[in-house]
Amino acid sequence: MKEKVTSKFEELYGPGAVLFASPGRINLIGEHTDYNGGFVFPGAVDRGIVAAIRLNGTDRVRAHALDLGQTAEFGLSEADKPAQSWACYLFGVCREIQKRGGKIGGFDTVFAGDVPLGAGMSSSAALESTYAYALDDLFSLGIDKFELARIGQATEHNYCGVNCGIMDQFASVFGKKGCLMRLDCRSMEFEYFPFDPEGYKLVLLDSRVKHELVGSPYNDRRASCERVAKMLGQEFLRGATMEQLDAIKDKISEEDYKRARYVIGEERRVLDVCAALEKGDYETVGKRMYETHWGMSRDYEVSCEELDFLVGVAEECGVAGSRIMGGGFGGCTINLVRDDVYDRFIATAKEKFAARYGHEPAVYEVVISDGSRRL
Known part of the structure; x- marks a missing residue:
């Protein structure tokens, strides 16, 4: 370049x-x-x-x-x-x-x-x-x-x-x-x-379904969260508990409830992952990734059929963790894959995805690198 x-x-x-x-x-x-x-x-x-x-x-x-x-x-x-x-x-x-x-x-x-x-x-x-x-x-x-x-x-x-x-x-x-x-x-x-998952690879599978974040889908979800935070008397949802959310369930829409339920759960999952990484416990990291995916799919509703399909394949292949990554509505899954299942997972994902959607997902192995710089 x-x-x-x-x-x-x-x-x-x-x-x-x-x-x-x-x-x-x-x-x-x-x-x-x-x-x-x-x-x-x-x-x-x-x-x-x-x-x-x-x-x-x-x-x-x-x-x-x-x-x-x-x-x-x-x-x-x-x-x-x-x-x-x-x-x-x-x-x-x-x-x-x-x-x-x-x-x-x-x-x-x-x-x-x-x-x-x-x-x-x-x-x-x-x-x-x-x-x-x-x-x-x-x-x-x-x-x-x-x-x-x-x-x-x-x-x-x-x-x-x-x-x-x-x-x-x-x-x-x-x-x-x-x-x-x-x-x-x-x-x-x-x-x-430090992120050095020995015995695991971090890999993205790109569904090659393009998402467009301009306009309502992203901003609608943000507005949902802001409404619930306001109802709880907070600036942000940060720090809110499920007990607090359930206490106002009858005062907010079902949609706003689901959006907030996802966000409150996700805050807990991030802290769980940090604690797991400090112990080198990558299996717990993976479990939380799956929980995030299905929360984003069912409660936040920012996934799509292709991404749910790829995460389902990951579960079938014994991949440690997999989830949609990014704002949603297409794009990639991020996968934490043990070395011993890596080749089978990639081959299976390509084959099954192509059979279903007519093209293979693109595969990007990830290396964690440095930020902005003068070359």
Whole structure:
């Protein structure tokens, strides 16, 4: 990717670019908890975005998305928002830095990525983190890493139409090789947990069903949680118990009840997984992953037939843990697989999925890697 991006940059804009990269992420457990003030447990992966960037001394940005073969040019004031959706990510990052008092100018850039699009691995957060980190570096702005993550999150909210939590951008900026991170999304405190599952592999199976998070499905669920939290007299669902939820069951809709039941259970599961990892107990980690999946499928209703099918295959093959990963409505399952069942699981999943849906799932082994950086 570095060579591809540099070569295209020189062809379009000449020499002198600096390279930056940010990763996509997996989330072992803790899904749809971030905007509820709860815990998430992500890690950065060895796939991401690489960008070549050179300041151009003007107030214009000239950008080329290599994978799409598209170019955009835009200014840095609010009225200059570009038409292309991918360019809105870059524009949003520029604007959010400016809103925080950062003095930036124009630049030329080419970027490419190897995060599978629509797989729930947060290619958009990798893109935002790359440019937030790069502009901070190139303009010597001195923005702290949490603020870089918030800039990416605000870009999603204000320029891309997704009212997301902070997890994806946090994982992309703060990633550390060989470690997962437990982030408290209320206090913003975080802790690294070594993740070295000897005798197990972490692998994603991509259903290749693409999900689109813009619009109602994601925002509807967030609104459900906010209604229940308000009814409980809390800002977030974080810390609520099932006893408290059951006490107001007759005052809320069945749908809101189910959404909140999932989130309250998920907070407990994240803490259980952290405790299990400290003991090297990967079988408990796997059990909690299955519980998360069926909670997301039945209570939160963000799964789909293809993902439920893949998790069912994992259960049949004796896989330690499997669940939908990401916002939902397609994308990947994340699987914790013992080495002795790995080959059989992958072969069975491919064969059965293709027989049912007409194509094989894509398989991505995961390596936990570093966060945003200058290359």
